[in-house]
Amino acid sequence: MFQLNRHSDYRKNLDPVDATSLGMAAAEDAEAYLAWRGNAAPTPLRSLPALATELDLGAIHVKDEGSRLGLGSFKALGGSYAVVRLVLEEASRQLGRNVAMNELHSPEVRAIAGEMTVACATDGNHGRSVAQGAQLVGAKSAIFVHAGVSEERVGAIARFGALMVRVKGTYDDSVAEAARVASEKGWTVVSDTSWPGYERVPALVMRGYTVMVREALRQLPAPPTHVFVQAGVGGVAAAVGGHLSLVLGAARPTFVVVDPARAACLFESARAGRVVKVEHGKPTVMAMLECYEPSLIAWRVLYRVADAFMTVEEEDAIDAMNRLARPQGKDPAIAAGESGGAGLAGVLRAAADPEIREALDLSELSRVFVINTEGPTDAARYHQLVGMRPEGVIGAGDLAGA
Numbered sequence: 419m420f421q422l423n424r425h426s427d428y429r430k431n432l433d434p435v436d437a438t439s440l441g442m443a444a445a446e447d448a449e450a451y452l453a454w455r456g457n458a459a460p461t462p463l464r465s466l467p468a469l470a471t472e473l474d475l476g477a478i479h480v481k482d483e484g485s486r487l488g489l490g491s492f493k494a495l496g497g498s499y500a501v502v503r504l505v506l507e508e509a510s511r512q513l514g515r516n517v518a519m520n521e522l523h524s525p526e527v528r529a530i531a532g533e534m535t536v537a538c539a540t541d542g543n544h545g546r547s548v549a550q551g552a553q554l555v556g557a558k559s560a561i562f563v564h565a566g567v568s569e570e571r572v573g574a575i576a577r578f579g580a581l582m583v584r585v586k587g588t589y590d591d592s593v594a595e596a597a598r599v600a601s602e603k604g605w606t607v608v609s610d611t612s613w614p615g616y617e618r619v620p621a622l623v624m625r626g627y628t629v630m631v632r633e634a635l636r637q638l639p640a641p642p643t644h645v646f647v648q649a650g651v652g653g654v655a656a657a658v659g660g661h662l663s664l665v666l667g668a669a670r671p672t673f674v675v676v677d678p679a680r681a682a683c684l685f686e687s688a689r690a691g692r693v694v695k696v697e698h699g700k701p702t703v704m705a706m707l708e709c710y711e712p713s714l715i716a717w718r719v720l721y722r723v724a725d726a727f728m729t730v731e732e733e734d735a736i737d738a739m740n741r742l743a744r745p746q747g748k749d750p751a752i753a754a755g756e757s758g759g760a761g762l763a764g765v766l767r768a769a770a771d772p773e774i775r776e777a778l779d780l781s782e783l784s785r786v787f788v789i790n791t792e793g794p795t796d797a798a799r800y801h802q803l804v805g806m807r808p809e810g811v812i813g814a815g816d817l818a819g820a
C-alpha cells in the first residue's frame with residue numbers, strides 16, 4: 419500500500435521544539451558524544467550500482483549500521499546518548515554547575531551516576547544501547563523484555579550488566595511494566611517512543627540518530643534525491659527526515675516512510691490524519707518494526723516532512739535481506755537483519771510499481787538513500803531466512819556484537 423502525505427501541515431516548518439532537538443547544534447552534540455567515546459568511526463556507506471541499474475534508478479546507497487559501536491544496529495546511537503545526557507543533567511543539578519562530557523569519568527560524577535538506574539522496554543536493540551550507555555558511565559540499568567524476545571537477544575543485553583526482566587505478553591505489556599516498576603522504584607525511563615507528557619527523553623534518543631545523517635551527507639558523492647526509512651514507532655524516520663529538512667531546506671530529498679504491512683501504525687496514522695493505534699495481528703518477521711502506535715514526537719515531525727507512507731510485506735523484507743546478501747555484479751554484499759533491509763524493500767516495491775514511480779518522481783536519475791538499520795542481530799534467524807551464516811556474507815564487514 420502507498421499513499422502521499424495529505425496532512426494539512428505537510429511541508430510546514432517543524433515545531434520549534436523539534437527543530438531545536440533535531441537541528442545542527444543538536445546533531446553536533448551527538449557527534450561529540452561519539453568522539454568522547456573514542457569510537458567515532460563512521461559506519462560504511464555502500465553503493466549498489468548493479469541493483470540501481472536493474473531497478474532503473476540512478477544510484478542506490480546503503481548506510482550500513484551493522485557495525486555501529488559493536489551493537490549491531492543504529493540504535494546504539496540513541497539510548498546510550500540519552501543515558502549520558504541524563505547523567506550529565508543530574509550531575510549538573512546536584513553539583514550546581516554545568517558538568518561537561520569530559521567529566522563523566524571523574525569520581526564525583528561517577529558517584530552520582532552510580533545512584534541512578536535507567537529502565538526501558540525493548541524488542542532488543544534499544545535495550546542494548548541503554549544498557550551499554552549505563553555501563554559506560556557507571557549507572558545501573560533494568561531492561562524489560564516481552565515473551566517474544568529471543569534468548570540470543572536477551573543475552574546480548576545482559577552482557578552489559580543489565581538487570582533483565584521478562585514480562586508476560588507483548589511489547590506493549592513490557593512498556594507498561596517498565597513504567598510501573600520505574601515509577602515505584604524512582605528509576606528513570608529511557609524510552610525510544612514518546613507519549614503525551616513524555617517527550618524530552620525520547621527526543622534525546624532521536625537526536626542520537628541524527629549522527630547517521632551527518633556521516634551520510636559527508637560520505638555521499640551528492641545529496642540524495644530520495645530517502646526511504648523503515649519505521650517502528652517512527653523515531654528513526656523522524657530523526658532522518660527532520661534533520662534533512664532542517665539542513666537542506668527546499669533542496670531536501672523526497673522522503674518515504676516504510677512500515678511493515680502487519681504493524682503499519684505510521685501508515686494508518688497518515689491515512690487517518692492523526693495518531694492511530696493499530697490492532698495486533700500476526701507477528702511480523704521485521705521484529706524491530708513491530709510497533710502498533712507511533713511515537714508522538716515522531717508523528718509530529720513526520721506529518722510535516724514525509725512525502726509518502728508505504729507498507730511492505732513479509733516476503734519483501736526477506737527478499738531484501740537475500741538480495742543484499744547475494745548482490746548482483748560487483749555490488750558489495752551486505753548482511754542485513756530482518757528489520758534492516760525493510761527500507762530497501764520499500765525501494766524495491768516502489769521502483770517496480772509504475773504508479774508509485776510516477777508519484778515519487780523516481781527515475782534513472784534518482785539517487786536513492788536507505789539505511790541498513792541492523793546487521794544480523796539474531797544469527798540463527800538470519801541463517802533460517804537467508805540460508806547463509808552472517809560471517810559467510812562477503813563484505814559484511816565488522817559483525818562484532820551481532
Ligand SMILES: Cc1ncc(COP(=O)(O)O)c(C=O)c1O
Pocket residue numbers: 491492493541543544610648649650651652653654655706707709757758791792
Ligand atoms: C533495526 C531497527 N530498525 C528500525 C527500527 C525502527 O525504529 P523506530 O522505532 O524509531 O521507528 C528499529 C527499532 O527498534 C530497529 O531496531
